Amino acid sequence: MSTNTPEELPNCEQCSQQYNLFRRRKQCQLCGQTFCSKCTSKSIPSTKKRACPICLLIINDRTTHEQLGSIRIKHLRAYLIYSKIITSNRLLESCFEKQDLINLIQSRKQQTPDETYVFVQRPNEDIPAPTPTIEIPNNVQPQPESVPEPLPSPPPSMPIPSSSKIASTRKTLADLSSLESIQELTVGQLKDVLNQNFVSYKGCVEKHELIAKLQLLYRDKQQQSESNTSISNGQSDENLCKICMDESIDCVFLDCGHLCTCIRCGKQLSECPLCRSYIVRVVRVFKS
Known part of the structure; x- marks a missing residue:
């Protein structure tokens, strides 16, 4: 705070x-x-x-x-x-x-x-207020204090959604059904989905720039799903993460430059499993 x-x-x-x-x-x-x-x-x-x-x-x-x-x-x-x-x-x-x-x-x-x-x-x-002294003439009768009228009650307001409904507006990448559904998200929801998937939006000023990044992430996720389907059908698993063997390789380690894990496994490592060099930063990569 x-x-x-x-x-x-x-x-x-x-x-x-x-x-x-x-x-x-x-x-x-x-x-x-x-x-x-x-x-x-x-x-x-x-x-x-x-x-x-x-x-x-x-x-x-x-x-x-x-x-x-x-x-x-x-x-x-x-x-x-x-x-x-x-x-x-x-x-x-x-x-x-x-x-x-x-x-x-x-x-x-x-x-x-x-x-x-x-x-x-x-x-x-800080400053003591002086007590005022007012002289009242003998021939003037003191007036009774007027009672202020009660203020009118405020008009009924529209119902406000509870805090549980606020949490329900949070979106994930799995909630997106198409590229068109990305257009309907707010700026806060766009940033939240990018943060969940470790995608940096630094330098993005306009909303359409965030939408473009999320659309690229969505396409990459679709390609990964298709790749995982082909691997489950008996094809090579050389593009799978060498840690979890479930997700595709989609991140690069800096400064060594090796690609061998998915972004979620890479974020949990402190050194590269191939060369044992210290990982300065993990950057997500998108396949064209």
Whole structure:
């Protein structure tokens, strides 16, 4: 979890004011990030926890989906991790886009519908506020305090998918039925499938570049399946991985340049089984 430390940020990230004697650093107890004392002057009465304006916006039941979308990803992740809403790293790793983090927060609100948050203003801890003295003339009667009208209840919101549905959107190479189905994947799903198969997408800026890499991987997988079928029919097994003898040889070792294993077995080796040289990097190769 990356939180801003006093050494990293000399100014408050919320109000951009420099920290000084009257604006001291205070840590939000919902996300663990550091802001000035004026920006963290509100707290939740039920827990007495100090909260920053960003977390107050997140936990507010009246916050819309568009307002959550305007919050930076690092703030959403910090709130989910520090507040221990996410207890499994695997669930957090399944969130590739900001939309997934927002869905987790919204589903958490639906699981606890009875919890309501009322915010109170903390007194300024740095400067004592003077007590005002007001003189009332004898001929003026004090007016009764007006009671504020209750705010209207927010309109019912659309149902938000639960966290289990978020994990179900994860795709694998086996889920792809054709080259056309690759076009329907999101950017996060494209990167996830490439990561699962140890294919680097460094340098890819546009979505069509990721699609081209995944289509190349898909074709290579189809060729491997056909090759394995021919091998099972009695043909030579010289192109099979020399470790597992199940997958085709599809990776090269750097710096020795030997090709003798599949990508999954190669990732588990520290030295080349042929020349015993140290493996600096394992690169997947595609057969033309």
